[in-house]
Amino acid sequence: MRLDGLLDLLRRTAAYRALLGALELGAPLSDQHLLRAARPFVLAALASDLDRPMLIIAGRVDRAYNIAEQLPVWLPGCAVKRFAEPTSIFYERAPWTPTAIQSRLTTLAALAPPVGVKRPHSTPPIIVSSALALMQKTLPAREFRASSRQLRPGTQTSPDSLLHTWLQNGYEPASIVVEPGTFSRRGGILDIFPVSAQQPVRIEFFGDEIESLRSFDAATQRSSANLDHIAVPPAREALPRFGPAAAEKLADWFSRQPEPGEDVTSSLPDYEPLSNGVPFPHLEYYLPYFHSYPATLLDYLPENALILVDDWGALHDSMADLEEQAVNLHREKAPAVQLPPDYPLPYLTWDELQDELSARPTLRLGADPEMQMGDGVALGDLFAPGQRYGGQLRYVLEELHRLTKQAERVIVVSQQAQRLAELWSEQNSFIPPVSHLPSADALGALTFVEGTLAEGWTLIGETGRDHLLTDAELFGWQRPEPRRHVQRRAVPPEATFADLQVGDYVVHVEYGIGRFAGLQKRVIDESEREYLIIEYAGSDLLYVPIHQADRLSRYVGADDRIPALNRLGTQDWARTKENTR
Numbered sequence: 001m002r003l004d005g006l007l008d009l010l011r012r013t014a015a016y017r018a019l020l021g022a023l024e025l026g027a028p029l030s031d032q033h034l035l036r037a038a039r040p041f042v043l044a045a046l047a048s049d050l051d052r053p054m055l056i057i058a059g060r061v062d063r064a065y066n067i068a069e070q071l072p073v074w075l076p077g078c079a080v081k082r083f084a085e086p087t088s089i090f091y092e093r094a095p096w097t098p099t100a101i102q103s104r105l106t107t108l109a110a111l112a113p114p115v116g117v118k119r120p121h122s123t124p125p126i127i128v129s130s131a132l133a134l135m136q137k138t139l140p141a142r143e144f145r146a147s148s149r150q151l152r153p154g155t156q157t158s159p160d161s162l163l164h165t166w167l168q169n170g171y172e173p174a175s176i177v178v179e180p181g182t183f184s185r186r187g188g189i190l191d192i193f194p195v196s197a198q199q200p201v202r203i204e205f206f207g208d209e210i211e212s213l214r215s216f217d218a219a220t221q222r223s224s225a226n227l228d229h230i231a232v233p234p235a236r237e238a239l240p241r242f243g244p245a246a247a248e249k250l251a252d253w254f255s256r257q258p259e260p261g262e263d264v265t266s267s268l269p270d271y272e273p274l275s276n277g278v279p280f281p282h283l284e285y286y287l288p289y290f291h292s293y294p295a296t297l298l299d300y301l302p303e304n305a306l307i308l309v310d311d312w313g314a315l316h317d318s319m320a321d322l323e324e325q326a327v328n329l330h331r332e333k334a335p336a337v338q339l340p341p342d343y344p345l346p347y348l349t350w351d352e353l354q355d356e357l358s359a360r361p362t363l364r365l366g367a368d369p370e371m372q373m374g375d376g377v378a379l380g381d382l383f384a385p386g387q388r389y390g391g392q393l394r395y396v397l398e399e400l401h402r403l404t405k406q407a408e409r410v411i412v413v414s415q416q417a418q419r420l421a422e423l424w425s426e427q428n429s430f431i432p433p434v435s436h437l438p439s440a441d442a443l444g445a446l447t448f449v450e451g452t453l454a455e456g457w458t459l460i461g462e463t464g465r466d467h468l469l470t471d472a473e474l475f476g477w478q479r480p481e482p483r484r485h486v487q488r489r490a491v492p493p494e495a496t497f498a499d500l501q502v503g504d505y506v507v508h509v510e511y512g513i514g515r516f517a518g519l520q521k522r523v524i525d526e527s528e529r530e531y532l533i534i535e536y537a538g539s540d541l542l543y544v545p546i547h548q549a550d551r552l553s554r555y556v557g558a559d560d561r562i563p564a565l566n567r568l569g570t571q572d573w574a575r576t577k578e579n580t581r
Contacts, residue, residue: 001451002076002436006411006468007045009440013461015379016042020049023306023361031312031367033380037455039310039365040067042379043126044074046306053111053124053305055297057134059314061085062550064130065509066454067310071126073453079122081107083129083297086136086284089547090326090347091333095281099510101236102180102195104133109196109233111300112141114148117231129297131318135347137287137294138237144300148233151203151210158208159190166192170236170279178218181235193218194232201230238283240273242290247275249289253340288344296348298356307357311366319350325547386456386473396474397423404445408465411437413456414474417448424448505555505563506534511542512566512573513555519546537565 010016022029023046034042047054058064068082084103088094110125139147147169151157166183167173171192174182177200183192193200199215202223213227247254254271273280288294301307309315326347333339348356367380389396403410414420417433424431424446433448456468500506504516514534521530522543531543532552544552557563566573 001073001449003074004076005437005439007048009459009461009466010045013382015382019379023050029363030378031364032378033367034365035383035385035457038383038457040070041074043308044071047078047126048075050306051124053302054126055301055305055307056128056310057315058310059131059318060550061130061132063310064128068128070454079125081110081125081127083107083127083133085130085132091329091339093282093285096284104237105233106196108144108300112145114150114231115145117150131315132322134297135319135322137296137346137348139239140291140293140295141300144234147239148231150229150231152229153210153212155210156208159185159205162190168241169234170240172279192232194230195235196233201227236279236283238287238290240277240279243274243277246286246289247271250340288346307360307362309362309364312364316350323349382460384458384460386458386467386469388476389474391475393423400446403467408467409443409445410467410469411447411449412469413449413451413453414471415452417450421448506552507555508534509551511568513563514542514565537567540568542568
């Protein structure tokens, strides 16, 4: 499904053209007071019309996913990078998932190419981050670039030198390369799967010269296309080569005598791999000790990057909640000597973020609840919520008649577009559903599009109204969003899963369809935490910390059939999401 043809509807409005002019001139930007449902639409238009990188910051994780998945519908082919959240919360010694590591490093690699390599002249990246992902400090950009390397046929380098570099940068040896972040050697052939690549690469040497580069299929191990270059960024945000210095700083803590009732066995196994400079699951836990001034994603952005905040109030609430959790965890662990001494602050604070954003081009799509509507350029008055029909199809058809007779255009985006078109044809001529809208000029009074969008809106332009209706308006029962932002209270984590019953089917944004099996308390590093247990195919279990409960949603199918459970550790869910997109 493609809806990029509708972007011209926005471009024809004076308010949008004025906003573009303000952005190009670097003029002060007011809050846009935009309806939430219209923000992905506006973001896509800005990304298309501004030749500059964009960082979109959402407060909640689920909202970041929602924006990232809608943007390609409005702007096919756009380079959307989803900057993922670390699996653990701050001060928690827990490994990050490979999916999260790869997502974050792929984003950093798009912003920080190897030293001596210019950024490609392709479409500037669009990065979508949640508050949690943005807060996590990371490897300084200069170290990331210095640790990245571009290889070409004809490059003079020995296989042994490359292997040593890859080990220092977090890549791990494997007998067969099938996962990102691994490499193998067979004589004069090296296989590596760069974390930012879609496929692994086979490097053939002639002596100490690279003779050829070829991508290959990880499943069949068969080579495919010849490559003229590859970029190999670091495989971890905490580089193993900085581990020995950190281990030296923490030597006394690792060798300490346990306090009464304290169990130090959980962290003691980290000393050997840390001091030897090799990767291990909890490596990122010690990242704050690797650098005097760790960076954030903001430090990777070029000067011309535009930062867009989805909802200022939601961002503040999320960061305040996350910082409160971190302070409470620090308060629990520090007296029990479960944290290394003087553990550096591992996250970006709200005050630091405000200081950073005040010095950069920043556009607030929603509104600051503490600020009133200003006199600057704002798009808020262009959009109104779509009317809700609650599945009353007769009423829907009557409204379509009324709107089209008033010369107001209607675009219906629905999984039931074919059926709606047939119902319409019982009293009118049949309008076949389409899968894409190439041009706003090609729109008729009524257009049916086969597809899925989160929510619709009404665009109030100078020449009339355009109504976008989705399944949320046609069949949903949600209340319309208010026109102006109202300050919201922080939502406790348990509110996300309070209505779940054991046996309910749920969807995790990263792992797919599973079955809720209840809550369980577990003790990690002497700290008791509560987890949601999700059952997957093959008796797999996923333990989701309650602070990550917003990554789960109740499964809603097209019918009453029991859904097939996904299996952990496979690409089934990723393929399902891509096919759905």
